[in-house]
Amino acid sequence: MTAMTMPRRRPGRPRRDESRPTREVVLTAATTLFAERGFDAVGLREVAAAAGVDVATVAHHTGTKATLYDACFARVFAAEREVLTEAAEQARAALDAGPDAARRALHELVDVFVDFLEDRPETTALWLRRWLEPQRHAELDQRYADPLYRLIAELLTAAAAAGALAEPTPHITVRSLVWATHGHVVALAAGAPGARERREFRAFVHRLLDGLYGSPTP
Amino acid sequence: MTAMTMPRRRPGRPRRDESRPTREVVLTAATTLFAERGFDAVGLREVAAAAGVDVATVAHHTGTKATLYDACFARVFAAEREVLTEAAEQARAALDAGPDAARRALHELVDVFVDFLEDRPETTALWLRRWLEPQRHAELDQRYADPLYRLIAELLTAAAAAGALAEPTPHITVRSLVWATHGHVVALAAGAPGARERREFRAFVHRLLDGLYGSPTP
DNA sequence: ACGATTATCCATCGGACGTTGGATTAGTGG
């Protein structure tokens, strides 16, 4: 196909689309690309093309490539934190309603987390990529992951006190569960069979939650 | 410090060190760098410097950057497969010696796997990085991971038949265990506290093995 | 002993990269 000279956008400030600010468009495009191929494999010109803008516009809105990457991660993580903290609050409220309701609330929490990661696989991809950067790992866990892990571990400890679990759950068990979930999401993103795979993984985590520390009464 | 003109090595074939072939030196250096920072963040000149050779020598022995990366992965995985298949054979032999011996053999298998990954964190790093490349994921799992998963899952099924476990273990449980272990290794590599962290993770996986599908008799 | 092969380094190429200076145009405040 002959490259017809597309009416190229001329420089200058265009009409502003209030509903989708350029910064959001750029961050969305960059998040997808970074999640798929990682920081170093993605070029700023590529991000700009995916967002439909020039590379200088990307720089104007998000600074250097490193700050763009950080902004993508912070944006994705903000959504994760919001979902998880709200679900944890609801589960904690249910602890007072008796062991059965508490246990149901814990399973609901697990479902919310797995649902969230399945719906947004870029979250998992960005987490795994950043965990593989040894310099950033410690700072990341301190700023982002550890507070959430602590939140969940404390919730499970309170659940044990309320009779919904046989024992409190250490931090390390929560982390292992999180990694198992991320593995599940990575396999899904790589095209593993959908419905059955999901059902089996749900059964795995729920069984782990019920069985590892022993439900008091089945 | 003034850059004193180091007696630079002149071209031409040097005396050969039979015990450490150049190809092995290059692969070792490249494996470390790729595991630490990933394919795109590592330059061939950097690999060459770490191996103490010129970049053209790297190309001479390992071809393009992509084939070098593949060679690193294949070499690391060969060691993993060797360790795991031998451990699985020993465990299978123990299945005939009664449920208790069989159960002990399964725990030994888990220990061998976690020991191996803790000793060679680059194995975990390379696996995780490749799992994050969607194009290669399917081929990788087919060629490398799935046979091992199947080996272990069949072993656990045989263990259930021999009375060491209450139920056969699906593929997905094995994969989840593998991911949990990788998460543990990543945390260790990032400087998490050593001894206690390790003890708690061992307790987690062993308890999962015993408890998730229920040991027949405690 | 001498050609052939192997292993190494040097120099360089074309291209892609991240970043930036500056021109251009739309909106905004007075």
Place this chain on the structure above:
DNA sequence: CCACTAATCCAACGTCCGATGGATAATCGT
């Protein structure tokens, strides 16, 4: 209506990258 700011694109810079052609020296086969 005019000065100012904000947002966009173009073009370029210097750097680094992966790859390769070619020179050089050690080893090997005969």
